[in-house]
Amino acid sequence: xxxxxxxxxxxxxxxxxxxxxxxxxxxxxxxxxxxxxxxxxxxxxxxxxxxxxxxxxxxxxxxxxxxxxxxxxxxxxxxxxxxxxxxxxxxxxxxxxxxxxxxxxxxxxxxxxx
Numbered sequence: 796x797x798x799x800x801x802x803x804x805x806x807x808x809x810x811x812x813x814x815x816x817x818x819x820x821x822x823x824x825x826x827x828x829x830x831x832x833x834x835x836x837x838x839x840x841x842x843x844x845x846x847x848x849x850x851x852x853x854x855x856x857x858x859x860x861x862x863x864x865x866x867x868x869x870x871x872x873x874x875x876x877x878x879x880x881x882x883x884x885x886x887x888x889x890x891x892x893x894x895x896x897x898x899x900x901x902x903x904x905x906x907x908x909x
Contacts, residue, residue, distance in 0.1 A: 822878030
């Protein structure tokens, strides 16, 4: 049940951010749910590989390179999901930062934080 709640919260936040940020486009709520699922899967399977491969750069930048990895994950998601588009790398970076902050706040409010 928690997984379904997290999925729906993420989908709602993706849809909200697409209305706020001009460079992010989501076709519908169904597309936002698919984006949430794909982002979850990419974060589980691809992100750890990217983190390990870029560990030296991440250490040198004191962890700031993880923001770049998050933006790359968002851009990867745009290539996988039809109906979801992010115009540029900088928009993807801003989208990932705001999405992470809003997810943290929402999960804290709902009492679903880790």
